[in-house]
Amino acid sequence: MKRSQQKIITTKSKIIRFMRISKKISQPDAARAAGCSPQAIGHYENGRMGIPENRLRRLLALYDFTNDEFFEYLNGKPIPLISVKDECLQLLDQIRNEDKLLAVHTILKSFVA
Secondary structure (H helix, E strand, O other): OOHHHOOOOOHHHHHHHHHHHHOOOOHHHHHHHHOOOHHHHHHHHOOOOOOOHHHHHHHHHHOOOOHHHHHHHHOOOOOOOOOHHHHHHHHHHHOOOHHHHHHHHHHHHHHHO
């Protein structure tokens, strides 16, 4: 299976997504500035592709973050939560065990019942 067909959400991909969204920059706008496709930005943010170093530098400049700020997050500084719903969906996507998913499902249903 190709890497682009599987999600491996890394800290690096989470940071890049946070930085883009926090500056209210769309994926197409980020792609134009970075010289790539919007799909590539999506692949970087969803862990389907690694981010080339030169593209990372372009994105950091576009998002108005420094290398030092990026490495602070990479080295453990908590990444601020942008969207609780998105974070929950990403966490759900990582659960592979059906019994655990069923437990989560039961809890979620109790909130909307």
